[in-house]
Amino acid sequence: MNKKYILLTPGPTPIPPSVLKALSQPILHHRTHEFGAVFEFVAGEMKAILHTRNPVLMMTTSGTGAMESSVVNLLSPGDKALVLNCGVFGERFANIFKAYGLNPLLLSSPLGFAASKEEVDSVLKQNSDIKAVYIQHTDTSTGILNDLEALSRVIRQRAPEALIVVDAVSSLGAEAMDMDAWDLDAVVTASQKGLMNAPGLAFAAVSPRAWKACEAAKLPRFYLDWRTMKNSLKDKETPYTPAVPLVVAQAEALRLIKEEGLPNVLKRTADMASYARAWAKDLGLKTLAQNPAHILTAVYLPTGIDGNQLVNSLREEEGISIAGGQEALKGKIIRVAHMGYISQEDLKAGLDALKKRLSPVLEKK
Amino acid sequence: MNKKYILLTPGPTPIPPSVLKALSQPILHHRTHEFGAVFEFVAGEMKAILHTRNPVLMMTTSGTGAMESSVVNLLSPGDKALVLNCGVFGERFANIFKAYGLNPLLLSSPLGFAASKEEVDSVLKQNSDIKAVYIQHTDTSTGILNDLEALSRVIRQRAPEALIVVDAVSSLGAEAMDMDAWDLDAVVTASQKGLMNAPGLAFAAVSPRAWKACEAAKLPRFYLDWRTMKNSLKDKETPYTPAVPLVVAQAEALRLIKEEGLPNVLKRTADMASYARAWAKDLGLKTLAQNPAHILTAVYLPTGIDGNQLVNSLREEEGISIAGGQEALKGKIIRVAHMGYISQEDLKAGLDALKKRLSPVLEKK
Numbered sequence: 001m002n003k004k005y006i007l008l009t010p011g012p013t014p015i016p017p018s019v020l021k022a023l024s025q026p027i028l029h030h031r032t033h034e035f036g037a038v039f040e041f042v043a044g045e046m047k048a049i050l051h052t053r054n055p056v057l058m059m060t061t062s063g064t065g066a067m068e069s070s071v072v073n074l075l076s077p078g079d080k081a082l083v084l085n086c087g088v089f090g091e092r093f094a095n096i097f098k099a100y101g102l103n104p105l106l107l108s109s110p111l112g113f114a115a116s117k118e119e120v121d122s123v124l125k126q127n128s129d130i131k132a133v134y135i136q137h138t139d140t141s142t143g144i145l146n147d148l149e150a151l152s153r154v155i156r157q158r159a160p161e162a163l164i165v166v167d168a169v170s171s172l173g174a175e176a177m178d179m180d181a182w183d184l185d186a187v188v189t190a191s192q193k194g195l196m197n198a199p200g201l202a203f204a205a206v207s208p209r210a211w212k213a214c215e216a217a218k219l220p221r222f223y224l225d226w227r228t229m230k231n232s233l234k235d236k237e238t239p240y241t242p243a244v245p246l247v248v249a250q251a252e253a254l255r256l257i258k259e260e261g262l263p264n265v266l267k268r269t270a271d272m273a274s275y276a277r278a279w280a281k282d283l284g285l286k287t288l289a290q291n292p293a294h295i296l297t298a299v300y301l302p303t304g305i306d307g308n309q310l311v312n313s314l315r316e317e318e319g320i321s322i323a324g325g326q327e328a329l330k331g332k333i334i335r336v337a338h339m340g341y342i343s344q345e346d347l348k349a350g351l352d353a354l355k356k357r358l359s360p361v362l363e364k365k
Numbered sequence: 366m367n368k369k370y371i372l373l374t375p376g377p378t379p380i381p382p383s384v385l386k387a388l389s390q391p392i393l394h395h396r397t398h399e400f401g402a403v404f405e406f407v408a409g410e411m412k413a414i415l416h417t418r419n420p421v422l423m424m425t426t427s428g429t430g431a432m433e434s435s436v437v438n439l440l441s442p443g444d445k446a447l448v449l450n451c452g453v454f455g456e457r458f459a460n461i462f463k464a465y466g467l468n469p470l471l472l473s474s475p476l477g478f479a480a481s482k483e484e485v486d487s488v489l490k491q492n493s494d495i496k497a498v499y500i501q502h503t504d505t506s507t508g509i510l511n512d513l514e515a516l517s518r519v520i521r522q523r524a525p526e527a528l529i530v531v532d533a534v535s536s537l538g539a540e541a542m543d544m545d546a547w548d549l550d551a552v553v554t555a556s557q558k559g560l561m562n563a564p565g566l567a568f569a570a571v572s573p574r575a576w577k578a579c580e581a582a583k584l585p586r587f588y589l590d591w592r593t594m595k596n597s598l599k600d601k602e603t604p605y606t607p608a609v610p611l612v613v614a615q616a617e618a619l620r621l622i623k624e625e626g627l628p629n630v631l632k633r634t635a636d637m638a639s640y641a642r643a644w645a646k647d648l649g650l651k652t653l654a655q656n657p658a659h660i661l662t663a664v665y666l667p668t669g670i671d672g673n674q675l676v677n678s679l680r681e682e683e684g685i686s687i688a689g690g691q692e693a694l695k696g697k698i699i700r701v702a703h704m705g706y707i708s709q710e711d712l713k714a715g716l717d718a719l720k721k722r723l724s725p726v727l728e729k730k
Contacts, residue, residue, distance in 0.1 A: 005391060012392045012609060023610055024389035026370060027377045027563060029686050060565050062425050062605040065588040099587040192606060198392060200425050200565050200608025220585065222464040223430040240427040241557060243565025243608060244377060245388055321394050 006320045008350045010140040010170060010296045011063075012192040012199050013340035015249075019196060022252040023245045030244055036236030038251045043233070045254035049172060049195075049262060050187055050205050052179035057204045057229040060243045063169035063190035064092065066202035069224040070165050070188050071096050074132055074210060076218035081132045082107060082123060084115040084151075088141035088326050089167060093134045100219050105130070114144045114291040117154045124158040132163035132185075132213075137171035138293040141326045143335065145175060145293035152182045163210055169193065169202075173257060174269045174295045174339035185210040191246060194269075194295070196253040196340045201246040206230075269294045272338035272347050279351045283362060288333055296337040298325075304361050307331040314357070320350050371685045373715045375505040375535060375661045376428075377557040377564050378705035380614075384561060387617040388610045395609055401601030403616045408598070410619035414537060414560075414627060415552055415570050417544035422569045422594040425608045428534035428555035429457065431567035434589040435530050435553050436461050439497055439575060441583035446497045447472060447488060449480040449516075453506035453691050454532060458499045465584055470495070479509045479656040482519045489523040497528035497550075497578075502536035503658040506691045508700065510540060510658035517547045528575055534558065534567075538622060539634045539660045539704035550575040556611060558660070559634075561618040561705045566611040571595075634659045637703035637712050644716045648727060653698055661702040663690075667726050672696040675722060685715050 007014045015023075028035045039058070046056040059066065071093070075081060077100075083093045085108040097104045107123055109115055115135065124130060133155055138145050152164055163185040168177060172187075173194025179187050185207040192199035206214065206226060214226050228239040257265055276297035280287050288298035301307050308331050311324045325333040334354070338347050372379045380388075393400045404423070411421040424431065436458070440446060442465075448458045450473040462469040472488055474480055480500065489495060498520055503510050517529055528550040533542060537552075538559025544552050550572040557564035571579065571591060579591050593604040622630055641662035645652050653663035666672050673696050676689045690698040699719070703712050 007392065007394060009394050011606060012394065015392050020389040020391065024385040026385065027372065027380050029372065029374050029377065030564075032680065032686070060425065060427050061430070061588060062607065064605040065426070065430075068588045096587045099590070100585045190606075198608060198610045199395075199606040200611060220465045222461045223426060223433045223589075225464070240429040241376060241555075241564040242427065243563060243611065245563045245610070246565060246608065315397065321397070 006346045006349055008320065008322045008336050008342060008346065010193065010323055010335060010337040010339070013196065013337060013342055015198060016196055016253065016256055016341045018256065019249045019253045022249040023198065025245065025248055027244050028248065030237060030242055035244065038248055039236045042247060042250050042254060045258060046203055046205070049257065050177055050179045051181065052205050054179065054205045054207050055230060055233055057206065057226055058238055058242065058247070059202050059204070059224065059229065060200060061202050061224070062199060063202055065224060066169065066188035066190055066204060067093060067167055068096050069204055069226060070134070070186050071100060072217070072219040072221040072224055073226045074163055074165065074186065074213045074217055075102060076216070077101060079131045080105065080127065080129050081134060082127070082130050083134045084120065084136070084146065085109065086114060086136055086142065086144050086146065087139035089136050089139050093167070104134070112142050112144065112288045112290050114146045115151060117147070117150050120151060121154045121158055124155065128159070130159060130162055132165055134165045135167070137166050137168040137177070138175060138295050140170045140296060140335070141329070143289040143293055143296045143298040145291050147291070148184065149178070149182050152184060156183060161209070163213055170295055171293065173265065175293060176266060179205055191250055194339045195250065196256065197250045198246055200243050201250055269339055272342070272344055273297065275344070276336055276338055276347065276351065283355060283358060295339040296335050298333050298335045300333055302358065302361050305358065307334055310334060310357060314353060318353050320353055322350060371711045371714055373685065373687045373701050373707060373711065375558065375688055375700060375702040375704070378561065378702060378707055380563060381561055381618065381621055381706045383621065384614045384618045387614040388563065390610065390613055392609050393613065395607055396602060400609065403613055404601045406616050407612060407619060410623060411568055411570070414622065415542055415544045416546065417570050419544065419570045419572050420595060420598055422571065422591055422598070423603055423607065423612070424567050424569070424589065424594065425565060426567050426589070427564060428567055430589060431534065431553035431555055431569060432458060432532055433461050434569055434591060435499070435551050436465060437582070437584040437586040437589055438591045439528055439530065439551065439578045439582055440467060441581070442466060444496045445470065445492065445494050446499060447492070447495050448499045449485065449501070449511065450474065451479060451501055451507065451509050451511065452504035454501045454504050458532070469499070477507050477509065477653045477655050479511045480516060482512070482515050485516060486519045486523055489520065493524070495524055495527055497530055499530045500532070502531050502533040502542070503540060503660050505535045505661060505700070506694070508654040508657055508661045508663040510656050512656070513549065514543070514547050517549060521548060526574070528578055535660055536658065538630065540658060541631060544570055556615055559704050560615065561621065562615045563611055565608050566615055634704055637707070637709055638662065640709070641701055641703055641712065641716065644720070648720060648723060660704040661700050663698050663700045665698055667723065669726050670723065672699055675699060679718060679722070683718050685718055687715060
């Protein structure tokens with residue numbers, strides 16, 4: 001009855017009380033000055049977090065819809081694109097391409113590795129007709145962080161006009177992002193991770209180079225059409241009825257980030273990541289990511305421990321939710337998130353509970 | 366400071382207090398038994414409201430995304446489809462088709478008229494290769510109601526295998542719907558009107574005939590792919606992170622509808638519609654819809670009244686939101702909604718305030 005309820009999953013992440021409260025405000029009509037003011041605040045604060053002067057579009061979808069929008073708005077049939085595949089979400093990009101009849105080049109990193117800038121350079125050298133490079137900022141399936149600054153530098157040298165498209169769904173608000181300085185063309189993200197809101201809202205920031213591509217792109221799109229969203233920006237609204245409570249809640253979550261100060265948020269997240277990695281090292285658990293992000297820590301489980309069972313028993317017996325492995329990693333790893341509204345206390349409680357369950361097995365070794 | 370806040374707009378409609386409260390529950394992870402139970406309840410109650418045994422899919426989008434899903438999942442390039450166009454939302458269907466390179470036949474009703482079954486019959490007779498007929502159950506731009514039962518009978522006689530696709534975004538929970546008895550193949554709807562929830566959640570019920578078409582359809586789709594959603598149904602979840610609070614809130618709203626009893630909800634809505642029509646008649650205002658739906662009442666404004674100004678002053682001075690006309694009807698009509706959680710008291714307050722503003726002009730005539 002009196003179980004804890006601690007969410008250490010990489011999305012949805014816990015929601016701050018004032019953001020939960022904002023979700024339950026009486027609903028505003030979406031074609032009013034009141035809503036326009038909320039919309040404008042959200043768009044402005046998103047620009048601040050992205051470090052960009054590009055317009056930020058808002059859509060009512062899961063992160064996957066935002067990823068799809070970055071494909072259908074920028075490409076045409078026959079276009080050659082490169083996907084830097086570092087896990088489940090790189091594969092998802094590839095699957096979106098295939099659904100639209102495109103066959104992207106896939107540069108797959110070994111499990112747990114981020115994209116190699118040398119390999120990216122080599123692929124671009126051999127394929128001068130690559131129109132766009134799609135990159136996960138972080139991939140929650142392994143917890144890797146891609147070095148966007150370094151990758152962008154390599155891409156710009158070899159293919160100055162290629163579009164650099166970034167999936168920052170799981171990274172924004174937890175990892176540093178500098179869209180304009182790094183010369184990124186499109187960054188898509190979603191509400192439910194570092195942005196501390198419920199899932200269902202997504203964003204796309206779009207550079208002038210990407211707008212040019214968007215106007216020329218021939219893949220079909222309607223609900224996810226960035227052009228329609230851009231047209232509505234001047235009226236401070238979305239083309240179709242948005243998930244109003246999620247927008248109002250996003251404004252409050254962004255206000256909290258502003259109040260704490262983005263550098264402080266990023267430092268707090270980095271500190272928790274260090275704590276989690278030290279915990280793993282201390283127990284002798286091997287971490288998965290070679291260039292680990294601050295968003296989550298993924299560790300291999302010792303033989304004799306079934307990851308699915310561990311995740312379930314932790315949730316059912318202690319009220320603590322962590323994530324297991326996805327696809328080929330199912331049962332073999334656990335992933336503990338430390339981003340957004342996850343607190344140092346919650347993280348410590350989760351890692352303590354895990355240690356209690358893992359220690360007996362580890363001591364036998 | 367103490368202004369009323371009365372929402373008489375056709376979506377979003379007001380949200381009951383217990384549904385608002387449900388929106389602000391601490392967030393559940395979407396791959397858990399707890400969420401699965403909520404998901405299953407929502408899917409089951411949606412079947413009850415639709416009167417169907419077909420599976421009901423859930424997606425995180427505005428209603429327009431659900432409309433688009435009914436195009437991309439059922440058709441292939443070159444397919445001939447008929448759109449019964451009774452206003453803004455019929456045109457939206459046509460625009461979605463065009464975005465995907467399809468050129469639908471458009472059967473447009475005169476302003477304020479529902480689709481004519483004689484004309485539908487005649488178009489089908491002349492075009493035996495029509496694969497699907499797209500129909501708005503109600504069109505909020507004019508307030509018309511299409512007689513789905515009669516239209517379906519005509520379509521089934523002339524084109525037994527044609528898919529009958531219904532946009533019930535603005536009608537469900539306010540107008541009678543009998544998907545299986547009327548032999549409809551796909552019904553899409555959304556959360557923010559008769560279903561008394563916030564916007565952002567949408568549904569599609571899909572018949573066996575439509576599933577066959579879905580498997581064969583060649584239009585591209587990923588986020589809106591019904592096949593992926595169907596595959597996730599067995600695990601009581603959605604393929605991508607859903608807007609969890611909207612699902613939890615939808616369960617509460619559906620519980621309220623069940624508690625009141627759907628026939629009582631429909632009767633209450635019909636009674637409010639009668640009240641609004643009698644009010645218009647009493648004032649000598651001409652209603653727009655020839656076959657009016659119960660969801661809203663649209664009336665022409667007397668000359669000398671600017672509809673945009675009327676809508677704005679009502680909102681700003683009295684805190685009452687009604688809707689004006691869309692596109693060509695901008696400024697010329699007003700639309701007062703009476704569906705979902707809109708109460709008799711709120712409707713009366715809105716119509717009283719309108720009468721006060723219109724009477725001086727009407728008396729001069």
